[in-house]
Structures are given as structure tokens and as C-alpha cells.
Amino acid sequence: MTAVASPTAGSAGRPRAGSLRFPFAWLGTVPFLGYVSLFLLLPTAIVVAGAFAGARGPSLANISALTQPYIVDSFVHSVVLSAASAAIGAVVGAILAYVLATGNREGAVRRVVTAACGVLSQFGGVTLAFAFIATIGGAGFVTLWLQQHGINIYANGVWLYQLSGLILVYTYFEIPLMVIVFLPALDGIRPQWREATANLGGSSWHYWRHVAGPLLFPSFLGCLLLLFANAFSAYATAAALINQGGIIVPLQISNALSSEVGLAQADVASALALAMVLIVVVVTVLYSTLQRRTARWLP
Amino acid sequence: MLVVLGVFFLLPIAAMIEFATRGVGIDAPRTLTSFTSILSSPDLTGAIVASLELAAITSVAMLAILLPTMIWTRIRVPRMVRVIEVLCLAPLTIPAIVLVVGLAPLYQWININISDSILTLAFAYVILVLPYAYRALDAGLSGVDIRTLSEAARSLGAGWATVMWRVIVPNMSSAVLNACLLSVAVVLGEFTIANLLNFENLQVAIALIGRANAGVSIAVAVASLMFVFVLLLALSFIARGGARRRGAHGVVA
Numbered sequence: 001m002t003a004v005a006s007p008t009a010g011s012a013g014r015p016r017a018g019s020l021r022f023p024f025a026w027l028g029t030v031p032f033l034g035y036v037s038l039f040l041l042l043p044t045a046i047v048v049a050g051a052f053a054g055a056r057g058p059s060l061a062n063i064s065a066l067t068q069p070y071i072v073d074s075f076v077h078s079v080v081l082s083a084a085s086a087a088i089g090a091v092v093g094a095i096l097a098y099v100l101a102t103g104n105r106e107g108a109v110r111r112v113v114t115a116a117c118g119v120l121s122q123f124g125g126v127t128l129a130f131a132f133i134a135t136i137g138g139a140g141f142v143t144l145w146l147q148q149h150g151i152n153i154y155a156n157g158v159w160l161y162q163l164s165g166l167i168l169v170y171t172y173f174e175i176p177l178m179v180i181v182f183l184p185a186l187d188g189i190r191p192q193w194r195e196a197t198a199n200l201g202g203s204s205w206h207y208w209r210h211v212a213g214p215l216l217f218p219s220f221l222g223c224l225l226l227l228f229a230n231a232f233s234a235y236a237t238a239a240a241l242i243n244q245g246g247i248i249v250p251l252q253i254s255n256a257l258s259s260e261v262g263l264a265q266a267d268v269a270s271a272l273a274l275a276m277v278l279i280v281v282v283v284t285v286l287y288s289t290l291q292r293r294t295a296r297w298l299p
Numbered sequence: 300m301l302v303v304l305g306v307f308f309l310l311p312i313a314a315m316i317e318f319a320t321r322g323v324g325i326d327a328p329r330t331l332t333s334f335t336s337i338l339s340s341p342d343l344t345g346a347i348v349a350s351l352e353l354a355a356i357t358s359v360a361m362l363a364i365l366l367p368t369m370i371w372t373r374i375r376v377p378r379m380v381r382v383i384e385v386l387c388l389a390p391l392t393i394p395a396i397v398l399v400v401g402l403a404p405l406y407q408w409i410n411i412n413i414s415d416s417i418l419t420l421a422f423a424y425v426i427l428v429l430p431y432a433y434r435a436l437d438a439g440l441s442g443v444d445i446r447t448l449s450e451a452a453r454s455l456g457a458g459w460a461t462v463m464w465r466v467i468v469p470n471m472s473s474a475v476l477n478a479c480l481l482s483v484a485v486v487l488g489e490f491t492i493a494n495l496l497n498f499e500n501l502q503v504a505i506a507l508i509g510r511a512n513a514g515v516s517i518a519v520a521v522a523s524l525m526f527v528f529v530l531l532l533a534l535s536f537i538a539r540g541g542a543r544r545r546g547a548h549g550v551v552a
């Protein structure tokens with residue numbers, strides 16, 4: 001009994017009559033490719049071109065404009081903000097994910113918390129900013145309640161609208177994001193490994209130091225990077241909280257875009273955007289590399 | 300641990316509801332005037348209507364562009380499947396704030412030559428929702444044996460339009476609905492592109508009014524949050540319902 005290879009294994013179209021088949025099939029992808037080229041690739045090209053544009057042809061003027069102190073400051077602030085909120089989000093999120101992973105996998109708690117994390121990680125932007133203003137803003141619920149008990153959290157100035165406030169607000173969507181991306185890795189840890197460690201005389205410390213730790217570390221680091229990229233690119237929340245000034249890079253970009261000074265600012269915006277996308281791309285590539293390393297052991 | 304985090308996460312939402320229902324004066328009773336005054340503000344209602352229209356247009360446009368392409372490439376041009384996937388997931392790496400820098404000159408051209416209505420934002424929004432919609436549709440498509448179905452339909456004389464519209468799509472209806480609801484959620488929550496292109500959509504309106512009248516803007520924020528939450532909840536029920544239906548009846552043809 002021989003198996004006959006199907007002549008139409010490659011497609012469900014007409015049988016291969018001539019060599020004219022392929023061009024028509026590829027035409028079907030033209031609308032999509034055309035649309036994406038126009039509204040995704042073209043703007044990206046505009047950003048890259050704008051970053052190197054000068055009054056008389058290509059120049060590095062915009063790139064060197066990035067070395068001005070206030071722009072360097074904004075990059076530093078962005079990195080600090082993203083790193084801090086990513087670190088806090090990663091640690092707290094990992095602990096929360098651990099609590100969920102060691103519990104009942106089909107249980108109600110896990111399902112509710114996972115669903116809530118799904119909603120909260122997308123809950124960013126303007127709504128989140130206003131939620132925090134309503135909570136610990138000048139006339140916020142918690143602020144007033146603390147004042148009634150004699151505690152004034154703004155004794156040294158209103159920190160909600162500065163970097164430290166931003167860090168707090170950012171952790172609100174970073175923690176759920178960490179839970180969502182880190183939980184699969186924790187689920188991949190098999191109980192047999194723990195039992196094997198105990199069998200060989202190891203304690204909890206040995207388990208974490210030599211077995212689970214090294215296995216989870218690439219994934220943890222990768223998720224941390226993802227959180228960093230997420231915080232670095234966030235704009236809406238900061239824009240809603242901070243009315244003027246540009247303490248972080250996205251705010252600098254929006255200042256450069258919507259200032260009335262003139263075209264020169266638009267090119268600086270492109271240079272800023274290029275720098276930002278380079279950082280995000282590098283971080284994302286590192287993230288996928290680390291995820292692939294994790295996938296070797298943990299499905 | 301869970302309790303502490305639960306408090307941390309629910310507190311701002313509760314605070315928003317508390318703020319939106321405050322009356323005038325220290326001991327005034329709770330009131331819904333913030334919510335009712337939404338309707339009497341033309342800027343706000345205009346922005347809400349515009350955002351809802353944008354959400355609808357974006358969902359339809361996304362389906363029109365993405366769905367036939369995905370089905371077509373899986374059947375006829377398998378090599379492009381990977382390319383399409385990379386292109387669809389690219390917007391995740393290019394933040395909206397970067398994209399809008401490149402979109403600004405493009406939209407200047409569009410506003411002069413085509414239209415300066417806020418609905419032109421749909422062009423950009425389709426790109427923004429591509430990653431989420433792609434994942435949803437991909438999950439649906441991988442559950443359907445497209446090759447067999449399309450071969451069977453074609454051998455019975457169906458044209459490609461019939462194959463896509465009457466054979467394949469009914470088998471992934473929950474994925475299609477999934478993609479639409481995700482698109483609506485993304486569009487309703489979008490702020491960056493609308494703000495920097497000087498359009499006034501829902502989130503921009505909330506931010507603008509918030510500077511003047513915090514109560515009303517927080518009321519709108521609460522309302523939109525509830526709306527999106529209900530949408531996503533409906534999504535999870537539909538997803539479960541679709542799977543059950545398919546399990547009971549097999550392939551819908």
C-alpha cells in the first residue's frame with residue numbers, strides 16, 4: 001500500500017497548469033501590505049529620515065541636539081522611572097505570580113486574579129492618572145482620610161506630579177503585566193524537581209539557589225525588560241498627570257511636536273523618537289532571546 | 300499578600316467612584332450630577348460619539364483588511380504568513396509616541412487633501428489594533444482546518460468570496476468578535492495619537508475637562524472604564540460559549 005503524494009499539497013487552488021499561478025496568488029496580499037506600508041512603514045521611515053534631516057541635506061545636527069543637558073536629563077529620568085517601576089513591578093508581580101502558581105490551578109481565586117490582571121495591565125493612560133488623582137491627589141480620598149488622622153503626605157511638596165508619583169502610578173499597570181507574562185514560566189516548574197531536591201537532602205534554600213532560581217532567572221530578567229520597555233514607551237499617563245515640562249522622553253517628544261517654534265522642533269522630535277525606538281527595540285530583542293532560553297526548560 | 304495587593308488595586312477605582320459622586324460642600328449627600336452633566340456638555344458628548352464611531356470604523360476596517368489577508372495567505376501563499384505575522388506584531392515594538400512623530404506630516408497631508416474629520420484617525424488606529432486583532436484571529440484560524448474546508452467548498456464550485464464569507468468565517472465567529480471587542484477597547488482607551496494630532500477623542504476630552512472640572516471628567520472616566528470592563532467580560536463569555544458550541548456541533552458549515 002503506497003501513499004500517493006497529493007499534487008495539490010501546496011494549495012487549494014487550481015492544479016498547476018502553467019507557471020502563471022504564483023503572481024496572482026501574491027496579489028491577494030497587496031491590500032494589506034499596501035496599507036501597512038503606508039501607515040506603519042512610511043511613518044517609521046519619516047521618523048528615521050527626520051532624525052537625520054538638516055537645512056541643507058542630511059546632517060547630524062538633530063542627533064547632536066540630543067546631547068543638550070535638558071534632553072539628557074529627560075533620558076535619565078525616563079530610564080530611572082522605567083527601571084524603578086519595572087523593578088518594583090517585577091518583584092511584587094513575581095511574588096504574586098508565585099502565590100497564584102502554587103495555589104489551585106483551576107481555582108476561582110486564580111481565575112479572578114488573572115482576569116483582573118488582564119484588565120488592569122491595559123488600564124493605563126488618562127483614566128489611571130485620574131484614578132490616582134482621585135485617590136491621593138490634593139483632594140483625594142486617601143489624602144483627606146490621612147489628613148483627618150493628622151498625617152499630611154504632602155508636607156514636603158506634592159510628589160504625585162513628579163517622578164516619584166509617576167513611579168507609583170506606573171507600578172499600577174506594571175505589576176499585573178508581570179503576573180501575566182511570568183505566570184507561564186512559574187507554571188512550567190514541575191513539582192518533581194522539588195521532590196528530587198528533597199530526596200537528595202536539599203533544603204528550600206538549595207532548591208531555590210540551584211534548581212528553580214537558575215531556571216526562572218532568564219524568564220524573570222526577560223519579563224523585567226518587557227516591563228522596562230512598557231514603562232519607557234508610556235506617554236498618556238504622564239501627559240495626564242504633568243501639565244507642563246518634559247521630565248521624561250515621551251513628554252519631550254510631545255513638547256517638540258506641538259511647540260509653536262517651528263519645523264526645527266519636529267526634526268528634534270524625530271531624533272528623540274529614533275533614540276527611543278532604538279532603546280525599546282534593543283530591550284525587546286534581549287527579551288525574546290531570554291524567553292527562548294527559558295523555553296528550553298520550561299514549556 | 301493577595302489582600303494587600305487587592306486593596307492597592309481596587310482603591311483607585313473605588314476612589315474614582317467616590318470622587319465622581321461627591322456633592323458640593325463637606326457633608327453633602329452623594330450625588331450623580333457629575334454623571335448627568337456629561338450629557339449637557341456638547342464637547343464631551345461630541346468626543347464620546349466620535350470615539351464610538353472610530354471604534355466601529357476601526358473594527359470593520361481591521362476585519363476587512365486583516366481577515367481576508369490571513370485566510371488567503373494560509374491557503375495560497377504560505378510563505379507570507381510569517382511576514383504578515385511580523386508586520387502585525389511590529390506596532391508593539393514601535394511605541395505610539397514614536398509612530399505619531401511619523402504620522403504627523405502624513406496627517407497634515409490627509410487633512411488638507413482628503414478630510415480633516417476626526418474619523419481619519421481610523422487609519423492609524425487600525426495599525427494600533429493589529430497586534431491584538433492578529434493574535435485573536437490567529438487563535439481562531441488555527442482551530443479551523445481551512446485547507447480542507449476551502450478545498451471542499453472549491454470542489455463544489457464555490458468562488459473565493461463564498462469560501463471566505465460563508466464557509467470559514469462562521470467557523471471562527473467567536474475569534475472575529477474577540478478581535479472586534481479588543482479593537483473597540485483599544486480605540487476607546489487611545490490618547491497619545493489623538494492628542495498629538497490635535498483631535499479630540501474620548502480620552503483627550505477627559506484630560507481637557509479634567510483641568511477645569513475634575514468631577515465630570517472622573518465620572519466619564521469611570522463610565523468608560525465600566526464600559527470597557529463589561530465589553531471584555533462579554534468577550535470572555537463569548538469565547539467560552541463559542542468553544543462549547545463548536546464542541547457540540549462540530550464544524551459549522
